[in-house]
Amino acid sequence: MNKRLVLLRHGNTGYPGRYIGAKDVPLSSDGFSQIGKLKSIFQNLHFDSIYSSPMIRCRQSGEILFDGQPVFFDDDLKEIDFGRWEGLQFDEIVEDDPELVKEWADWNSNFCFPEGERIDHFIKRVHRAGARIKETSGENVLLITHGGVIRTLICFFLNLDPKDYLMFQVQKGKYTTMELFDNGAVLSGLNHGLE
16 A cells, blocks of 8 residues: 545534635534544554644634644635625525526536636646645655545546546545555545544
8 A cells, every 4th residue: 555545624604505605614513523523533643744724613623623733725726616606505596596507517627616726727736735745755644625626526536427527426524534545546445434
């Protein structure tokens, strides 16, 4: 085995069912509790490197688990920017922009969220982060990031088409494990945590 990768999605933010990407929202009290429950697991794990999205919900998740341990912040690990859809629920988005929602659902990597980020730009920057992770020294690496980023990285490491990202449900406050090898990767666990 070349490298063991743990991908932790930040805890709840108090916006259930709403699209939160570039909006820099903190963890809710439930989110703090979720991540706190993982402390008993993570205190027994050793990581050679810890990388995190700089968004406050990821920073707070890291601070709960790794007080005083160095964490490297990487802008490429930020969630996609949903633009003017930030903070809205799906039914609100459909009501406001039905044609754009259809275009998004038809999967075109050139699709750009209105006043937000293009999907292909998002994929490119997440793949950049993935390539750096492959090359980083150390056998145990942790990423603290977002659902869309984790799903995109799973596709990247498994050599799946980026449009297959919806095959993976990544829950808040849970972690996913992957084993990375020179010639590929294995998804060894999805949505681990304590209930």
